[in-house]
Amino acid sequence: METVIPNALVWLIFLLPILSFAVIAFFVRPFLNKPRLSGYISISAIFSSFILSIWVLISLLSAPSHELVIPNFSWLIIEGGVSIHFGLLINSLTVVMLIVVTLVSLMVQLYSQGYMHGDPGYHRYYAYMSLFTASMLGLVMVDNLLLMFVFWEMVGLCSYLLIGFWFHRSAAASAAKKAFVVTRIGDFGFLGAILLLLSQTGTLDIAQLHSLAIAGTLAGTVLTLAALGIFLGAVGKSAQFPLHVWLPDAMEGPTPVSALIHAATMVAAGVFLVGRMFPLFEHSQTALLTVAIIGGLTAVLAATMGLVMPDIKRVLAYSTISQLGYMMLGLATGGIAVGMFHLFNHAFFKALLFLGAGSVNHATGTFDMRQMGGLRKVMPWTYATFLIASLSIAGIWPLAGFWSKDEILLSSIHNQPILFYLAMATVFMTAFYMFRVVFLTFGGQYRGSSGGSHSSRPHESPSVMTMPMVVLAVLAIGSGWINITGGFNQFLGHGETHSFTEGFFGILAHPLPWVSLILAGAGILLAYAIYSARWLSAEQITRLFAPLHLLFSRKYWFDELYENIIVKIILLKGLFAGVKLFDSKLIDGGINTFFIENVLFRRFFSSLKLFDDKGVDGAVNGVADSTIATGRVLSKTQTGQLQLYGVFIILGILAISLTLFFSS
């Protein structure tokens, strides 16, 4: 195998899943009735994309400046104006995302073969999955903002379709709508930024924008506004405060969907976008600060809400929001590498956590942790992998999460001390809520009534579901090790000043990792004390902290705020109704007046008509009348009197003879 991937095959990375989508949607689903065929098609497409992504990685490692130059082709050329080219920008950031997306997608799709088995919408599911994967891959590969926006929207569309997969459930349908509408608000910011950049710089090509920002041509208010607009898009897509409200509701979708889209890939698109446009953020301190603050705030806020949820997937959703906040904080304080490293690790263990939740659901039929317990005895594989992922997300050495979290903590302590303390609080809370889940679900005795989908007793999931989880568990353990000597940071071109490069054991020579380990350990211990060993009573603590508990479990009343504001907007629709009234009066009145004008006009028309009648008819009739009059006159010669006829004869003779006489 040659080291450099041919350019055509790079295009295939996202074209293969699109082809898979087309084949499934237009051939397999309507015509063929083999249920598992669509799964095989989709999985083989994504597997091929994964292999190609690996090849891209290998090519990139040997390529100069870690960048592949793919020739682009012109898409939209306006003379003297904008020209948009359809091109790909394959650099280290891209390939990280490619690996993450294809690998996690592959695992999730394999898992779905088991989870979605027997579901009537099987084909539709895999069609949407393929389309989503294609859109996500396209998003990370294209080289201009306009096309990225197209794929951004496509990803949002697939998210809507997949959240509302079981659309006959009203909760799922409204959750899908909510997700789409809330992310749309973010997209508005993104679009505004695109338009601003286009109008101010005349280009949307990412590489060109980078060089403009670095050179200082693109600076000041314009740059800040553009960066903030882009960040708003990221806030919507990555469910950051204040647009985080859609992600918990999105858990209505099938669990593999949650694993793929709302844990590993789509919500990471926001982080990716900030990373992609990072030179713009670097040169605007305001934007960078905004990213940091919102990231840190979100991390803490979401963690507090995750403490009290009874539903596994809701806890995981808030955990995702919190970890995304971490990533934003990492980007803002430490640079691309720090944020992306956490994204890389988080994708694997969060997907694993969701798949584990799905496995538990498959066994017990519910997501409510109050109905679970004791599952470690009957579901060993699920338990083991879930435990590994929980340790990883809590940041326990030497698992993956530890490495990326500590990078973020290190960066934030140097740049944003206040946010550092918030981040530390989040470490504690993360460990606590994750192990709350572990102990409630797997520890103790089974509290549920009856079993899940198949039998009365919960049992382990089939290997088609557990094998992907094992793969992801291996990654959750080891994916952090690629940065032990700073390799990942260097690969992303960001040899950051603040970074751990001492290696596997050497990192423990620093004080900071110990602080985070102690905090995480404390969180785990507290969870053990409350939920496993029962040294403390959960109910008592809840009563003790009742107002806080209320605040957290009501999700800070965000939903009520938004919906009542929406009600206000309906009142505002009072404004709209008033506008409509004004509009109808004016326009309709105008039209009526106009109609009166028309009637007046019709006077004009009727006078024309009159003229027309009199004129034309008069002419025609006149001709007829004159002819008749002439005839009447001429008929007077027909007197019937012989003598008169004789006169005429004589006169005629006279005339002829005179003519002959004078002409000869």
Add this chain to the structure above:
Amino acid sequence: MSLSLEHYLILSAALFSIGLYGALTKRSAIVILMSIELMLNASNISLVAFSRYIVPTLLTGQVFTIFSIAVAAAEATVGLAIIMAIYRSHETIDATKVDLMKW
């Protein structure tokens, strides 16, 4: 003075005109017949005059005149018959009253 052709022709023309005037203007049908006879006789005079002065040895005109008189007589008979028929149906011989052949 000696009479020449012109004298007889002028006489013929005068008689013809008088006859024509009478045929076109008189009301009574019999007077119209008489006028027609007058026109015929005027043409007879001009026939004889032309024959006497142009070709005296050939009696062309005179012979033709004899024929013309005979025809005139027959035609007068027919005319009178028509007048009697009209009188029977219209009770009048006023020519202006007989105007059925009109629009």
